[in-house]
Amino acid sequence: MHSLIRQSAAHVRANSHFIHISTSKAPSIKETGLYGYHHLKTPKGFQRFVDDAIERSEELVNYIAGMPSSPEIIRAMDEISDTVCSVIDSAELCRHTHPDREFVDEASKAGLRINEFLHYLNTNHSIYKAVIKAETDSSLTHEAQRAARFLRMDLEKGGIHLCPEKLDRANELSIDIIQLCREYNTNIITDPGHVDIFPASKIPKRMHHFVSPIYRNIPGASKESLGSSDNIKEKGFRIATEPSTLQGFLQCLPDAGVRKMAYVQGNSVPHANLEVLDKLIATRHEFAQVRMVDVHDI
Secondary structure (H helix, E strand, O other): OHHHHOOOHHHHHOOOOOOOOOOOOOOOHHHHOHHHOHHHHOOOHHHHHHHHHHHHHHHHHHHHHOOOOHHHHHHHHHHHHHHHHHHHHHHHHHHHHOOOHHHHHHHHHHHHHHHHHHHHHHOOHHHHHHHHHHHOOOOOOHHHHHHHHHHHHHHHHOOOOOOHHHHHHHHHHHHHHHHHHHHHHHHHHHOOOEEEEOOHHHOOHHHHHHOEEEEEEEEEEEOHHHOOOOEEEEEEEEEEOOHHHHHHHHHHOOOHHHHHHHHHHHOOOOOHHHHHHHHHHHHHHHHHHHHOOOHHHO
């Protein structure tokens, strides 16, 4: 990855195609870093990962601004997309799955930075003009023309064709939408909710490792025959209703009543997301109005 994003702009301008064949043994994770990326050997590596992606993308933007041939515009845009998405995808995967909190925090910071840079790309008029040029170039292959058309449409969905005042507002709203979506997902992680199932026999043994055992008193039942006044305990299981666990239970639980309880509870929490959803709806509505398009097109 490091060699790719440090590749000189001259390579992009070259028309020749080449295949690099490596006979070396595939490096281990320790040698390459997280997901095979050299920078991600440590959490702080995400900072350099973003820096290099931005640096390489800006080189390509400057190259595109010089209005090279249409095939080179498409090729450069493809590399920008690959460079930026490598960071976004790695950061999101790490943020949702890595057990180390420091990695998660650094991935979150990287995700925010690269998304802010993505807004810069989506509102860059040099890119927009170059893409329009490529789209109208009849010498391009059908596939390349389709790529140019979709690029133009994506840029216009972001509001690049708007006046400066509306474009600034559209950018602010886009960032607000990203932050609200993150808040929504964070609330689910921190307050996933749960449902308690009794008796324990309703949960198949093969699924016991996904749940936590719990106990409750059975009213009216006691251990008097054993000389004890303690209530008899009934065993049950607690199902965490966070999305990934809930999905598995909804697919595998044989008891329809338990599935219904889990589904209702899983889609009723966290309550904090009710306010987040209200804000998200209002923000998306304003964003659509600024762009003067149907809200379902966002």
